[in-house]
Amino acid sequence: MTDSFKLVEFFIKQYLASSAKQMKLVVAQDFSYYINFGEPLSFKEFTDRMWFLQSSSDVVFGELSSEDDIHFYSEFKLTLPAPNDNKQAIGLAQFVVKNKLISKVFVDYREDADKFEEFQNMMKKSPTVLL
Numbered sequence: 001m002t003d004s005f006k007l008v009e010f011f012i013k014q015y016l017a018s019s020a021k022q023m024k025l026v027v028a029q030d031f032s033y034y035i036n037f038g039e040p041l042s043f044k045e046f047t048d049r050m051w052f053l054q055s056s057s058d059v060v061f062g063e064l065s066s067e068d069d070i071h072f073y074s075e076f077k078l079t080l081p082a083p084n085d086n087k088q089a090i091g092l093a094q095f096v097v098k099n100k101l102i103s104k105v106f107v108d109y110r111e112d113a114d115k116f117e118e119f120q121n122m123m124k125k126s127p128t129v130l131l
Contacts, residue, residue, distance in 0.1 A: 020047040
């Protein structure tokens with residue numbers, strides 16, 4: 001297991017623990033976050049979304065892989081709690097390591113734009129808050 005692999009693994013664990021303070025230690029100053037190849041978002045916007053996702057859905061990451069020790073990939077699944085009938089959004093997260101720091105995170109949801117928007121609206125309107 002390489003240092004870059006351990007770095008990304010640490011970042012994901014801190015994400016799941018909602019520990020922005022720990023994640024900030026391993027991100028580049030010019031960190032960028034992209035959703036479905038949209039406009040770049042800042043680390044602050046990334047952590048705001050993290051807290052929202054952690055409080056409104058169950059997030060599970062799959063196995064982490066890399067072919068070049070720079071780009072790391074993991075599938076993920078978001079599941080909404082009742083009363084949303086366990087609706088899910090599935091996607092792929094890419095983590096880019098540069099100079100021993102996480103420089104970029106790309107999140108690409110598999111749903112088409114309409115289904116993705118519907119899923120996000122259900123998250124926002126959900127009466128259930130996960131603690």
